[in-house]
Amino acid sequence: SQQGEEDPQALSIQEGENATMNCSYKTSINNLQWYRQNSGRGLVHLILIRSNEREKHSGRLRVTLDTSKKSSSLLITASRAADTASYFCAIANFGNEKLTFGTGTRLTIIP
Amino acid sequence: DAEITQSPRHKITETGRQVTLACHQTWNHNNMFWYRQDLGHGLRLIHYSYGVQDTNKGEVSDGYSVSRSNTEDLPLTLESAASSQTSVYFCASSETQGLAGISYNEQFFGPGTRLTVL
Numbered sequence: 166s167q168q169g170e171e172d173p174q175a176l177s178i179q180e181g182e183n184a185t186m187n188c189s190y191k192t193s194i195n196n197l198q199w200y201r202q203n204s205g206r207g208l209v210h211l212i213l214i215r216s217n218e219r220e221k222h223s224g225r226l227r228v229t230l231d232t233s234k235k236s237s238s239l240l241i242t243a244s245r246a247a248d249t250a251s252y253f254c255a256i257a258n259f260g261n262e263k264l265t266f267g268t269g270t271r272l273t274i275i276p
Numbered sequence: 277d278a279e280i281t282q283s284p285r286h287k288i289t290e291t292g293r294q295v296t297l298a299c300h301q302t303w304n305h306n307n308m309f310w311y312r313q314d315l316g317h318g319l320r321l322i323h324y325s326y327g328v329q330d331t332n333k334g335e336v337s338d339g340y341s342v343s344r345s346n347t348e349d350l351p352l353t354l355e356s357a358a359s360s361q362t363s364v365y366f367c368a369s370s371e372t373q374g375l376a377g378i379s380y381n382e383q384f385f386g387p388g389t390r391l392t393v394l
Contacts, residue, residue, distance in 0.1 A: 207387050209385070210383065213380050263321065263334075266320075
């Protein structure tokens, strides 16, 4: 069964607004990663946050991790039309190299 | 530049036929993975390999097999294709944590193969 569950499943916002999507998981983790998938393409790694970190930034991306609630959020600030894509969280457990992906959030930016 | 490629990009086959999907990476990564992506299920792991001659079953391995004879390639074989195997297939690779200063297991994905089984 999948560990990562994204919320919401779909999100539409106006260009320039901020987009927030959430990921919940069930067990202890080594790290949590976020990926983007443009239509018809493979996934691209965006950002990784380790289990001992609480917040991380990369450009317009901000990721938070709350291990007590077993949840993470991805914030995209000042959204652009090019941010339209599906976003997936991926869970990395200790002791192996596998990732478990959630079902994704489909983000649409309205120009 | 290093990359990961998949071929073919699109494939139509008939029920019962054997199909092989190719995956080739030039990152020199130890780890390679095969996923399938279906609406409502996200990405599900089929098989994975941590090195030459190493293969492991993932979450949805029934009806699929892989072999790893070199670092660069991990072909995925559908022994007898079924309509339930119609999907988009992604190959990915990563380096092993702890090697050469690598401290996280980011995966690099290929462009995908869309397989239709009629």
